Amino acid sequence: AVTPHPVLDEAALGALFTPAEQRTAEQAARVALDDALIAEIQAHDTLVLGVPMYNFGVPVQLKAWIDAIARAGTTFRYTATGPEGLLKGKTVYVALARGGLYRDTANDSQVPYLKAVLGFLGLTDVRFIYAEGLAMGPEAVAKGFAQAEVDLNAALAA
Known part of the structure; x- marks a missing residue:
């Protein structure tokens, strides 16, 4: 099994806010985990x-990934005119899987959150693929996957 990325906790924050030359081996190793994800993106x-x-939210694993890649001065920076995302010129495909129907409703907290956090990092070309109704019976599942295929084709063509 793959070890999940650690969450952003007090020890991780301490490591990130300790100058590199003053970090303990444990702190350096913790920061290196996030550095690897940032380099990958x-x-x-x-x-x-x-x-x-x-x-109604995103999985903790995705939140841990977001916390790992959102680093001031590296993936975003603050300027006199406000924050600027530094991960520009990339396309993000987001495949959403949901048991119910939430697209374009007030209960869809995922899409606004992801647009905000990814946009903050400079990732503004975000394309969503929806597979919804997956807990609503076989007909809804078939309809949900058919819609996902339509969304995927549109996202790839954009």
Whole structure:
């Protein structure tokens, strides 16, 4: 099994705010985990995120990834005119899987959140693929996957 990325906790924050030359071996190793994710995203032009809906939110694993890659001075910076995302010129495909129907409703908290956080990082070309109704019976599942195929084709053509 793959070890999940650690969450952003007090120890991780302490490591990130300690100057590199003053970090302990443990702190350096923790920062290196995030550095590797940042290098990976910087090296690619396309990102694909699989995002199931858990209790109206994103999975903790995705939140941990976002916390790892959102670093002031590296993936975003503050300027006199406001924040500027530094991960520009990339396309993000977000495949959403949901048991119910939430697209374009007030209960869709995922899409606004992802647009905001990814946009903050400079990732503004975000294309959503919806597979919804997956807990509503076989007909709804078939309809949900058919819509996902339509969304995917539109996202790839854009």
